[in-house]
Amino acid sequence: MYAHYADAIKTPQLIRLDDNLFVARFESMKIYSALAAVEQLLAEGTIEPGATLLDSSSGIYAYALALACHKYALHCYIVASKTVDRSLMLQLQILGATVEQVQPMASLKLDQSFRVARIQQLLRDNPRMHWMQQYHDDIHYLGYAPVAEQLRGEFGDAPLSLVGGVGSGCSTGAMAQWLREAGSDLRLLGVQPFGSMSFGAEHLHDPGIIIAGIGSSIAFRNVRHRLYDEMHWVSFEHGVAGCIALLRRHGVFAGLSSGCGFLVAQREAALQPQRRVVLLAADTGHRYAEAVFAQHEHSADIAALQPQFVDDTGALSLPWSAMAWQRRGDPQAQGPDWPPPRTPRRPPHAAN
Structure with a gap:
């Protein structure tokens, strides 16, 4: 029996899609990082x-943090993106979170920058608040050690390829780090939207949208x-095709980042x-209905997409577009050794 709803829904369901293709389907993946960070x-x-x-959020981290605060009787304050829909907003409010949704901006860059500026103002006015910094604090790496253990338990020492959105770096990156520390032969394939600066695509504009949650402006x-x-x-349109193919072929109803990742994973x-290729499906498809x-009825056939x-x-x-990244450094950094290597704090269950 689970002590709290967050514990009950955090574990992903591992589903075989093809001979060597699997999906780890999460209800809301960032529950792992929020719970472990708060603990x-x-x-x-x-x-x-x-x-x-x-903290600031475009959706699933807000939900995760609200659940973690609910479990531990803490107060939660979210500066929310314009992409937070009414269904999620109502859940956050009923869970006890204070939600401040920013006015719609012309771009995700303006939206994210405005939200960060608002957080800085809130911290000046309320210095006892604790900013969780999901985009910056390595503490969020801790939560994904159990997912790595789950994958190791399922696949053992078989060579793995892990596919998923980059986002803040604390999901795909964290799982890869924990798996490699455990001895896994792992290839990590990251997915980004056009317009994201993390891997050097900020000069391009997607006429659809920049995909919230996996990109950084x-x-x-x-x-x-x-x-x-x-x-x-x-791109957004290719992500749409991937989402619909994932549901039509395999019955998996997942979010837009999962659709993008499905294109990459089935090719890999x-x-x-x-x-063994594992697609990380970070959330459900409800907010993308x-x-x-x-x-x-109008989506592309993914068999024709390369x-x-x-x-x-x-x-x-x-x-x-794709690129053999080959574990190189940050294209935005000054100097070959930035950022310096960092080791996340051990998760509580692995602190022996």
Whole structure:
């Protein structure tokens, strides 16, 4: 029996899609990082019982943090993106979170920058608030150690390829780090939208949307570029096609980042038959019902979609580009050794 709803829904369902292709389907993946971060902060005394935790979110981290605060009787304050829909907003409010939704901006860059500026103002006015910094604090790596253990338990020492959105770096990157520490032979394939600056695509504009949750229009300090073997940039329209194909072929109803990742994962499985390929599906498809799934009659056949491989980010182009990243550093950094290597704090269950 579970002590709290967050514990009950955090574990992903591992589903075989094809001979060597699998999906780890989460209800809401960031519950792992939010719970572990809050547990660690309480254990080390960084926050006290009854504290107010503050962060910015486009959706699933807000839900995760609200659930973590609910479990530990903490106060939650979210500066929410315009992409937070009414269904999620109502859940956050009923869970006890204070939600401040910013006015719609012309771009995700303006939206993210405005939200960060608002957080800084809130911290000046309320210095006892604790900013969770999901985009910057390595503490969010802790939560994904159990997912790595789950994958190791399922696949053992078989060579793996892990496919998923980069986002803040604390999901795909964290799982890759924990798996490699445990001895796994792992290829990590990251997915980004056009317009994201984390891997050098900020000069391109997707006429659809920049896909919330896996892209960065501002610098995310906890992205560890040297963990990634291959990068894929996928347009909104291709992501729509991937979402609908994932549901139509396999019955998996998942969000837009999962649709982008499905294109990459099914290609990797065909090219790497000796590997087990695992797609990380971070959330459900409910908030994309109108923008994505309502387009099913007009979506492209993914069998006809292939990436254009490039040698430099300056050559990236829509609708789907890919690059052998080869665990190189941050393209935005000054100097070859930035960012410095960092080791996340051990999760509480692994602190022996």
